[in-house]
Amino acid sequence: MSFSLCLALMVASLLEITLITNLLCESADFSLVPRWISVLILQFLGFLVCTTQMNKKPRASEIDQMTTTAVSNIEVYEGPQEKKGPAMKNRAVWDLTRVCKDLQDLTQQCQLKVRSSKRLFIFISLLMHAHYGSTMLNCSNPDTPSMLEALKPVFNLKAIRPVVNITTVTNIGLFLTVFGIMGVDEKDQLLTTFLWQDVEWENEFTKWDPEDCGTSRISVPRTNIWVPDIIINEIMDENTAPKVPYTYLLSDGTVSDSQPIKAVTSCRLDIYLFPFDIQNCTLTFNSFTLKSKAVQLYLTGTPESMFEYSKSMMATMGEWELIGIAAKKYTLPSTASDFYDEIHFYISLRRQPMIYVVNLLLPSCFLITVDLFSFILPPNDADRSLFKMTLILGYTVFLLIMNDLLPITENDLPLINVFLSLCLAMMVGSLLETIVITKFLHSSSHYSRAPRWIRVLVLKILGRLVCLPPKPRDRNDTVIQNPVTQVTEESKTLEQKGPLSEDKALQELWSLGRVLQAIRLQVEQHLSKSLSTEEWIQIGLIIDRLLFILYIIFITVSFITIIIIWVVSYNAA
Numbered sequence: 411m412s413f414s415l416c417l418a419l420m421v422a423s424l425l426e427i428t429l430i431t432n433l434l435c436e437s438a439d440f441s442l443v444p445r446w447i448s449v450l451i452l453q454f455l456g457f458l459v460c461t462t463q464m465n466k467k468p469r470a471s472e473i474d475q476m477t478t479t480a481v482s483n484i485e486v487y488e489g490p491q492e493k494k495g496p497a498m499k500n501r502a503v504w505d506l507t508r509v510c511k512d513l514q515d516l517t518q519q520c521q522l523k524v525r526s527s528k529r530l531f532i533f534i535s536l537l538m539h540a541h542y543g544s545t546m547l548n549c550s551n552p553d554t555p556s557m558l559e560a561l562k563p564v565f566n567l568k569a570i571r572p573v574v575n576i577t578t579v580t581n582i583g584l585f586l587t588v589f590g591i592m593g594v595d596e597k598d599q600l601l602t603t604f605l606w607q608d609v610e611w612e613n614e615f616t617k618w619d620p621e622d623c624g625t626s627r628i629s630v631p632r633t634n635i636w637v638p639d640i641i642i643n644e645i646m647d648e649n650t651a652p653k654v655p656y657t658y659l660l661s662d663g664t665v666s667d668s669q670p671i672k673a674v675t676s677c678r679l680d681i682y683l684f685p686f687d688i689q690n691c692t693l694t695f696n697s698f699t700l701k702s703k704a705v706q707l708y709l710t711g712t713p714e715s716m717f718e719y720s721k722s723m724m725a726t727m728g729e730w731e732l733i734g735i736a737a738k739k740y741t742l743p744s745t746a747s748d749f750y751d752e753i754h755f756y757i758s759l760r761r762q763p764m765i766y767v768v769n770l771l772l773p774s775c776f777l778i779t780v781d782l783f784s785f786i787l788p789p790n791d792a793d794r795s796l797f798k799m800t801l802i803l804g805y806t807v808f809l810l811i812m813n814d815l816l817p818i819t820e821n822d823l824p825l826i827n828v829f830l831s832l833c834l835a836m837m838v839g840s841l842l843e844t845i846v847i848t849k850f851l852h853s854s855s856h857y858s859r860a861p862r863w864i865r866v867l868v869l870k871i872l873g874r875l876v877c878l879p880p881k882p883r884d885r886n887d888t889v890i891q892n893p894v895t896q897v898t899e900e901s902k903t904l905e906q907k908g909p910l911s912e913d914k915a916l917q918e919l920w921s922l923g924r925v926l927q928a929i930r931l932q933v934e935q936h937l938s939k940s941l942s943t944e945e946w947i948q949i950g951l952i953i954d955r956l957l958f959i960l961y962i963i964f965i966t967v968s969f970i971t972i973i974i975i976w977v978v979s980y981n982a983a
Contacts, residue, residue, distance in 0.1 A: 546617050552624030560623070561659075564615045565634040571704060572613035572636050579703065582611045582638050583710035584695055586737075586755055588720040591730040592672075594679065594689065594759075596817040600646060601677040601691045603757070604725070609640060609667045610710060617663045626661040635659075637667060638705060643694040643752075647674035681817045684824040685766035686980045688733070693755040701744055707751040713737045729765065734758035770812055770826065774833045777805050778965065781837050785958040789844060790851045790947070798841040805837060829972050836965060843957050850950040860945050868949045876955040880948060 547560040564572075571580055590604035613635065620626040632655060651670040658666040677691035697705045711719075717735040724732065736756040744750045781801055787794045809830060817824055860868075869880045 546619065547623070549618065549623035552622060554625070554628070557618070557623045557625060557628055560618065561616065561628075561630065564613075565630075567615060568634055568636050570636065571700075572615050574614050578614070580611055580638070580705050582609060582640065582697075582705055582707050584609060584640070584707060584753055585710045586693070586695075586716055586735070587723060588732055588735070588757065589670075589723055590726040591728060591732065591759060592726070593728060594677075594730065596679055596681050596819045599676060599679055599819075600674055601679075601689075601757075601759075602672070602674050604651070605671040605673055605693075607640070607669050607671055608710070609638065609669075611638060611665055612663050613659070613665050614663060616659050616665070618661050620661045623661070628659050629656045630659055631655055632657045632667065635665065638700070639698045640695055641698050642671070642673055642675060643696065644675040644677070644692065645673055646676050649673070679819070680822065681819055681824050682822050683976060683979045684817050684826050685761055685763035685770075686976050687761050688980070689730075689759045689761075691757045691759070693757060694752055695755070696750060696752040700750075702741060702749040702751055705751070707739060707753050709737055709739070709753065727762075729762045730759045731762060732757070733760045766815060766826070769815060770830070773808060774805075774830060777801065777808070778833045778836060781840055782962065782965065784840070785954070785961070789847045789950070789954055795841060795844045795848060798837065798844055802834075802837045802841060805834060809834070825972060825975060832968055836961070840961060843954070843961075847950055847954045847957075850953075851947055860949060864949065865945065868952050869945070872956060873948070873952045876952055876959060878948070878952050878955055 547557075547564075549556040549560050573580060585608040587606040587608070588603060589606055592602040592604060594601055616635075635657065637657070649671055651672040654669055657668075660666065673693070675691065675693060677689065679689055681687055695707070697707075713736050716737070717732070720732060720735060734756075735758070738754050738756075740752045740754065741749050742752060781798065784794060784797055784801070787797065816827065873879050
């Protein structure tokens with residue numbers, strides 16, 4: 411309640427001042443005051459508030475007295491008189507002197523009395539509409555202490571934008587230098603760079619004559635002058651670069667401010683072509699609070715000059731190479747009737763792939779080549795499966811050790827992961843093929859003869875395609891006589907020759923020979939391969955050769971396809 415009452419009294423007081431000011435300033439244009447107002451205010455209210463009449467109207471008697479006095483002081487001119495000579499001349503001089511004195515008194519009485527507040531208002535108005543050169547600093551001596559003393563009033567204005575007229579736009583120039591590329595975090599999609607930001611603008615309060623002040627450039631603390639709030643929109647962490655406490659003032663009013671920035675910024679990384687990828691990251695610079703009506707941004711150099719200067723000043727790149735800098739200014743709507751300026755810097759980076767080629771791609775190619783040549787081992791004599799299992803185990807350990815070199819992301823699957831998975835899959839497929847063929851060859855003796863369509867398709871058609879035609883068989887080798895029948899026939903032959911010899915030793919030797927011959931024939935029959943077994947072994951060898959050829963074709967096509975994708979995408983980027 412008390413707050414509302416105080417506010418009402420303040421508003422009423424303001425209205426009363428406005429009314430009285432208008433009445434006093436415009437009184438010359440008003441008509442004569444009505445008699446009732448004169449009686450009510452001048453006599454009654456004036457008596458109540460004990461206020462004397464400053465411009466009291468003179469009575470008639472006073473007017474007559476003043477008139478009589480004035481007339482008595484003036485000698486009546488009685489017409490032309492001759493022979494007065496010098497008397498006429500002195501009278502004219504005296505009249506002119508009297509008129510000048512009356513005019514001087516009238517001027518002093520009618521002179522306007524200007525209050526101190528009005529004089530301050532007039533001074534500020536003249537200052538706001540003064541010429542730009544009116545803000546020139548004056549130095550007592552051409553030395554640094556005098557220059558600093560002249561700048562002290564400017565330091566008190568650091569809270570406001572340094573313009574004489576508030577409608578003047580401050581143009582801020584930007585120049586960006588990339589000093590180092592410190593790393594890329596694929597998982598968090600972050601880019602860490604070390605930048606040098608050069609900003610310049612015009613301060614209308616800091617102009618001086620270099621000859622009077624003894625210098626055209628001076629460094630002052632950044633905290634003593636107005637500095638624009640230029641930020642990087644994509645920044646994700648605090649700037650940990652060293653702080654530069656000073657900035658430079660030039661005699662023409664230009665302020666040059668340079669600051670190092672360790673920028674941890676967000677960047678959408680595309681690692682599909684890893685390790686032959688090229689990343690394009692954007693750094694957006696704008697004022698956080700000031701709009702286009704107050705601040706406008708521009709580039710103090712071309713993007714090409716920024717790129718060349720950055721390349722010459724590059725301190726560290728790590729596994730990344732700076733390949734380009736582009737920049738473009740945008741004016742975007744802020745509200746319904748306002749806009750703000752932005753400058754986008756596009757930083758292009760290319761990864762150095764040599765470490766990944768040497769540590770990942772070449773070992774994988776070597777191991778897959780060893781696995782390919784393992785098909786030369788005979789599947790029925792050498793233990794090919796054990797060799798392949800050892801190879802897969804070694805490759806798995808290699809991938810676990812080199813896992814830290816691979817990018818970790820949830821958005822895209824790098825092409826190198828497809829390559830490594832393909833190599834592992836081919837090794838596993840080769841092991842499975844070896845296991846199947848080995849089982850097929852060692853169990854062929856238990857199989858019946860292959861069907862005719864398999865013999866035609868595999869032995870005749872596929873065998874000729876893989877250069878393994880069926881071997882011709884000798885009929886004499888396939889006919890095996892029964893040893894018992896053969897021994898009986900030999901006995902009959904001996905009996906037909908006549909009676910046995912009386913030499914029994916010789917007969918025993920003949921019997922022993924027949925028994926040994928029968929044992930030999932039975933062993934040869936047991937060890938000889940049947941026709942069905944030979945056919946299944948031949949089928950297994952043909953299938954093994956066919957899968958080996960398909961393995962070579964698949965690896966070649968896959969590797970060539972991946973290399974073409976890498977090369978085309980790398981050149982297109």
